[in-house]
Each structure stands twice: as C-alpha cells, then as structure tokens.
Amino acid sequence: MQWETVIGLEIHVQLATRSKIFSGAAxxxxxxxNRQACPIDLGMPGVLPVLNAEVVRMAVKFGLAVGSRITPRSVFARKNYFYPDLPKGYQISQYDLPLVDGGALDIELEGGGSKRIGITRAHLEEDAGKSLHEDFHGMTGVDLNRAGTPLMEIVSEPDMRSPQEAVAYMKKLHALVRYLEICDGNMQEGSFRCDANISVRPRGETRLGTRTELKNLNSFRFVERALNYEIERQIDLIESGGEVVQETRLFDVDQGITRSMRTKEEANDYRYFPEPDLLPLEVDARLIDQVRETLPELPDEKRQRFITEYALPAYDAGVLTATRELADFFESAVSESGGYAKRTANWVMSELLAYLNKDGLELAACPVTPEMLGKLVARIEDETISGRGAKDVFEAMWAGAGEPDEVIAAKGLKQVTDSGAIEALIDEVLTNNPQQIEQYRAGKEKLFGFFVGQVMKASAGKANPQQVNDLLKQKLDGS
Amino acid sequence: MAIEAAEVKVIAHLARIGIEEEAVAGYARSLSEILGFVEQMSAVDTTGVEPLAHPLDATQRLRPDEVTEPDQRELYQAGAPAVEAGLYLVPRVVE
Incomplete structure (x- = not known):
C-alpha cells in the first residue's frame, strides 16, 4: 500500500530578553x-507575576512577519501539573486566547517550487527549571535558573508530508526568528526546541491517522532521523495488523529509535483555567504599528531582492540569505568590490564558507572582513591577480597577513599583464620546445595546454592566463 | 451533574491530595452539590456574552525588560530542607 505521512510541528522559541517573562531575574x-532564580521563579507564596513588555513586542513582531492576526485581548492561563522543577505546581501559558493567531510560512521544496505551511497559533509561556537525577545520594537536584524564561510556542498546521518538508519548515522558522532578533537560535543551549506530531494514512485517505508526539528533537538532523524512524515504525505496525497508540515518544539519539514515554490514558489532565494573577493582555494598534516599523527585511524579501538586484541565481540567493549576518557580509563585500556580485557570491559561498566550516568558526569571528574580500574580488576583476593567485591571497588573509594589496605585494603575486613581457616568455618556451611545435602543427592540438603550462611556469604563475592563451594562439596558429 | 467516586480519586491524584477511602463518598456528594449550585447558571441566556477572563475590569500593565533581581541564592536556600552544589534537593523523581 502507498502511505502518506502527515506532520505538524510545535516549536519552542526562547525569546532573547534580558529578564524573565514574569520577573526581573536575569x-x-x-x-x-539558582543564581538567577528570584522568589517569583521559586514560586514563593504571596508573589505576583508582572509581564515583560519586550516579550509582548517580540511575539507581535513574529506575528507580523508571518501574517498573523494579533489578538487584541489575549489571556494567560494556568496549566497544572506536578514536577519539582515547576515549583508553583502550574506553568503560566496561554490557552484559548493566544496572542498570535494564524499565519503561514512558505518553504522551498527540494525539487523546486514552494509550499505554504499554515501556522495555527503562537502563544507565550514560561519555561520550567531543570532537574538533575544523578549524583545526589538518590535525590533529585533542581536548578531554577531557567524557570520563568520567556518562551513562544509556535504551533503549525499538519501541513507537512515528509521529514524533508518538516526540516525545511524548521530551518525557515529558525532563520526567521534570528532575522527578527527575537531568539538567538542556539539549539545546543535549548533556545530553539522542536516537538513533532506525526501520523500515517493510506494515500488518498482524507481522515488523519492516529498520531504520536515525538520529543527531544534538538537538531535538524535528529528531526529528520526521528521522523523517518517513526514513519517506518507506524507503517510496520499497521501493516502487521496492529494499531498506532496515541502517545508521547522520546527520540533516543544513541540508538536512533523512538520509545514510548507515556500513553494518553495516563497523560496529564492539565486543568487549564484563566490565570487570576494576570489581567488580560491588551495590544493596541499603536503598539502594533510601532513594532511594524522595527521589522527588518525578511528572508524571502531579501532573497528575491538578491535575485533581481544582483542578478544572482536562486540557489546563490538562498545560500547567501540563510542568515542575516551572511547576507550583510555579502552586501558589504559586493559594494567594496565595485559591484561584482556574482564573483563575490562565488567567493563567499566557496572559500569563505569552506574556511569557516574547516575552522569551526562563526561568521562573527571570521578573520577576513567583507571589505578585505571585496577588495580581493576587485583585484581579480582589474586583473591585478589571477584566480589562482587570489586563492593564495585569501589563505594568507585568513592567517592574518593583512589587507589584500599588502599580501599581493608581499608575496609578489601581481599578475604580469604586459604583453611584451608575456611574448618574451612565450618565445623562450617555443624556442626550447621545437619538437612539440612540430607535433602540434601536425595536429596534436592538446599540446596547446602543455605550452600554456610551460609559459605559466616560466612566469612563476604570474602571467595573466587569458593573455597567455591569446598570444600563444596567435604565435602558434598565426605564424 | 453528579461526581462519581472514581472521579474524586482522579481529581485527588491530580491535585496530589491524599484522601481516606471512607471520605470519598462524602467528597463526591459535596462536589456534586457545588456543581449543582453552579449549574443554575446554565439557565441564563449568555448569547453574546464574552467569557470573563478576570473579575477586575482592567488590563495587564507591563514592566520594562530590565534585570532588577539581584542574586540572593543563599538567602532563598536558607529555608530549603536540603541543598547541595547550589541545587535544591528533592526526593528522587524520574519519569
């Protein structure tokens, strides 16, 4: 039977505020x-939460970027459950009236084209603390630094049909929240976390199959692996006469499998009710307008502009706008190069990204500045150096040798473009290789490459290859 | 709406309240009576009435995003039954 996969994602984005959502702790x-856990985070009796204005602005910013309706009057609710790292016995969240309502994100499909993924809602909530179960004489240690950290949970529609689409959506969202500067996107530190709801159904069926919820998908790679495993598991189960049980499953990174955490029957009944300690949150048109003015150029807009303004292929535009930092780097470099966009794009996408990757560096720590790369491109364009020479210059700049012009001078990489000098070199090579000339003229045309190589070698790699080609052709074929 | 004994036990478990077996029937009766009292509201026509989110007719004031709480861990932990390496210790829980 042909099976279809249905995936929806719930992504927790940690909002990049200085203080917590309901308290002034860092x-x-x-x-x-516990150095950043104050009485509000500790759930002390008598304390009251006070909502952080920046949290509201960040969520509104996100809502505007994905075309959501901003709920004019949203309400916080208590989600009740017991766990030691949740000292109040409830998490303050939003339930039936979330701040951000609806919206969509377009993802690019691998075979070209794009697909719109619906966003159901995004609501605000506080994070819980952290429990450590080892090394405390059979007791559990609780760190409440994370308790009260602002989170925005973004819930998608079940619109994705493959793990690849799920990853594409997640990456798109990851890039977007970083563009908006509302989240640092650091997945190792838990700033961007993903849970997935997944079910399978026979192709053509319109009703949804029973879903499972996968937790602990804290890298793009894990998401894809966990979803692939879970699809196989569900299909095998159904095809062998079993039934999928609605449950929460944890992805085991080491074994690459998902395992049951708890089934729905014993799942918590959270008994949501409106939070009496917080009044309804009103967001007026003035605030929305203020936030709208702070919206940066969004990834899709930037990508489109790169295609039209710089005449770049869609692929290049996609790579270069993956993060705001890389896009800014590229634009500064192009401007410095004198507008040679395609060549600059090539250098950013090949050398720069390769070197960053090799040394495990973030762009912010890149030893080559956009200005340096732009000047280097300008020197290739004005034929001061060859492409080959430019690679040496780049390597030297990476190692801290300074500005391109300094490196070119210090290493003597300036191209010879004086045609008289090049002709002299060619004459010398031809004089030394009479046999090859004869063979060449007798029809062994691939010897042309041999002559080019000899001339370049004689010039210590400095002759302009194009000129060498042209002049050599004239001499060999013309005379 | 009547509350059954089984529901009383579920609610008690969710609230982590220990109740004696012989008290269950009494709680079931009391809770049913409370719900019955509240159910009188069902007779009222609430068409077009927005659910009340808060009894106060006011909206949430916001605070600026500033760190105002100094680290007072030692003070807060002075009242904790068990502390180690800066962590609050509780009876072991593993899901």
Missing part, C-alpha cells in the same frame, strides 16, 4: 545553579 545562559 536570563543569561550558563550561570551557576
């Missing part, structure tokens, strides 16, 4: 345990 990552 949110910085990596502090010593």
């Amino acid at each position: 949110t910085a990552y990596g502090a010593e345990p």
Whole structure:
C-alpha cells in the first residue's frame, strides 16, 4: 500500500530578553545553579507575576512577519501539573486566547517550487527549571535558573508530508526568528526546541491517522532521523495488523529509535483555567504599528531582492540569505568590490564558507572582513591577480597577513599583464620546445595546454592566463 | 451533574491530595452539590456574552525588560530542607 505521512510541528522559541517573562531575574545562559532564580521563579507564596513588555513586542513582531492576526485581548492561563522543577505546581501559558493567531510560512521544496505551511497559533509561556537525577545520594537536584524564561510556542498546521518538508519548515522558522532578533537560535543551549506530531494514512485517505508526539528533537538532523524512524515504525505496525497508540515518544539519539514515554490514558489532565494573577493582555494598534516599523527585511524579501538586484541565481540567493549576518557580509563585500556580485557570491559561498566550516568558526569571528574580500574580488576583476593567485591571497588573509594589496605585494603575486613581457616568455618556451611545435602543427592540438603550462611556469604563475592563451594562439596558429 | 467516586480519586491524584477511602463518598456528594449550585447558571441566556477572563475590569500593565533581581541564592536556600552544589534537593523523581 502507498502511505502518506502527515506532520505538524510545535516549536519552542526562547525569546532573547534580558529578564524573565514574569520577573526581573536575569536570563543569561550558563550561570551557576539558582543564581538567577528570584522568589517569583521559586514560586514563593504571596508573589505576583508582572509581564515583560519586550516579550509582548517580540511575539507581535513574529506575528507580523508571518501574517498573523494579533489578538487584541489575549489571556494567560494556568496549566497544572506536578514536577519539582515547576515549583508553583502550574506553568503560566496561554490557552484559548493566544496572542498570535494564524499565519503561514512558505518553504522551498527540494525539487523546486514552494509550499505554504499554515501556522495555527503562537502563544507565550514560561519555561520550567531543570532537574538533575544523578549524583545526589538518590535525590533529585533542581536548578531554577531557567524557570520563568520567556518562551513562544509556535504551533503549525499538519501541513507537512515528509521529514524533508518538516526540516525545511524548521530551518525557515529558525532563520526567521534570528532575522527578527527575537531568539538567538542556539539549539545546543535549548533556545530553539522542536516537538513533532506525526501520523500515517493510506494515500488518498482524507481522515488523519492516529498520531504520536515525538520529543527531544534538538537538531535538524535528529528531526529528520526521528521522523523517518517513526514513519517506518507506524507503517510496520499497521501493516502487521496492529494499531498506532496515541502517545508521547522520546527520540533516543544513541540508538536512533523512538520509545514510548507515556500513553494518553495516563497523560496529564492539565486543568487549564484563566490565570487570576494576570489581567488580560491588551495590544493596541499603536503598539502594533510601532513594532511594524522595527521589522527588518525578511528572508524571502531579501532573497528575491538578491535575485533581481544582483542578478544572482536562486540557489546563490538562498545560500547567501540563510542568515542575516551572511547576507550583510555579502552586501558589504559586493559594494567594496565595485559591484561584482556574482564573483563575490562565488567567493563567499566557496572559500569563505569552506574556511569557516574547516575552522569551526562563526561568521562573527571570521578573520577576513567583507571589505578585505571585496577588495580581493576587485583585484581579480582589474586583473591585478589571477584566480589562482587570489586563492593564495585569501589563505594568507585568513592567517592574518593583512589587507589584500599588502599580501599581493608581499608575496609578489601581481599578475604580469604586459604583453611584451608575456611574448618574451612565450618565445623562450617555443624556442626550447621545437619538437612539440612540430607535433602540434601536425595536429596534436592538446599540446596547446602543455605550452600554456610551460609559459605559466616560466612566469612563476604570474602571467595573466587569458593573455597567455591569446598570444600563444596567435604565435602558434598565426605564424 | 453528579461526581462519581472514581472521579474524586482522579481529581485527588491530580491535585496530589491524599484522601481516606471512607471520605470519598462524602467528597463526591459535596462536589456534586457545588456543581449543582453552579449549574443554575446554565439557565441564563449568555448569547453574546464574552467569557470573563478576570473579575477586575482592567488590563495587564507591563514592566520594562530590565534585570532588577539581584542574586540572593543563599538567602532563598536558607529555608530549603536540603541543598547541595547550589541545587535544591528533592526526593528522587524520574519519569
């Protein structure tokens, strides 16, 4: 039987505020345990939560970027469950009236074309703390630094039909929240977390199959692996006469499998009710307008502009606009190069990204600045150096040798473009290789490459290859 | 709407309240009576009435995004039954 996969994602985005969603404690990552947990985060009796204005602005910014309706009057609710890292016994979240309602994100499909993925809603909530189960004489250690960290949970429609689409959506969302500067996107530190709802059904069937929820998908690669495993598991189960049980499953990274965490019957009944400690949140048109003015150029707009303004292929535009930093780097470099966009794009996408990758560096720590790369491109374009020479210059700049012009001078990489000098070299090579000339003239045309090589060697790689080609052709064929 | 004994036990478990077996019937009766009292509301026509999210007719004030809470871990942990390496210790829980 032909099977169809149906996937919806719930993505938790940690909002990049300085203080927590309901308290003035710091949110910085990596502090010593409980150094950033104040009485509100600890759930002390008598404390009251006060909502952080920046959290609201960030969620509105996201909503505007994905075409959502901003709920004019949204309501916080208590989600009740017991766990030691949730000292109040409830998580403050939003339930029936989330701040961000509806919206969509377009993903690019691998075979070309795009697909619109619906966004159901995005709501605000607080994170819980962290429980450590080892090494405490049979007790559990609780760190509440993370408790009260602002989260926005973005819930998609079940619009994705393959793990590849799910990953594309997740990457798109990841790029977007970083463009918007509302999340640092750091997946190792848990700033961007993904849960997936997945089911299978016979192709052509319109009703949804029973779904499972996968947790702990904290990298793009894990998402794809976990979903692929789960699809196989569900199909095997159904084809062998079994039934999928609605349950939460945890992805085991080491074994590459998903395993049951808890089934729906024993799942928590969260008993949501409106949070009496917080009044309804009103967002007026003025605030929405203010936030709209802070919206940057969005990834899709930037990508389109790169295609039209710089005449770049769609693929290049996609790579270069993957992050705002890389796009900015490219634009500065192009401007410095004198507008040679395609060549600059090539250098950014090949050398620059390869070197960053090799050294495991972020763009922010890149030793070659956009200005340096732009000047290098300009030197290739004005024929001061050859493409080959430029690679040496780039390598030297990467190692800290300074500006391109300095490196070119220091390494003597300036191209010889004086045709008299090149002709002299050619004459010398021809004089030394009379046999090859005879063979060439007798029809062994591939010897042309041999002559080019000899001339370049004689010039220590500095002769302009195009000129060598042209002049050599004249001499060999013309005379 | 009547609450059954089984529901009383589920609610007690969710709220982590220990109740004696012989008290269950009494709770079931009391809870049913409370619900019955509230159910009188069903007789009221609420068409077009928005659900009340909060009894106060006011909206949430926001605070600026500033760190205002200093680190007072030692003070807060002074009242904790068990602490180690800066962590609050609780009876072991593993899901």
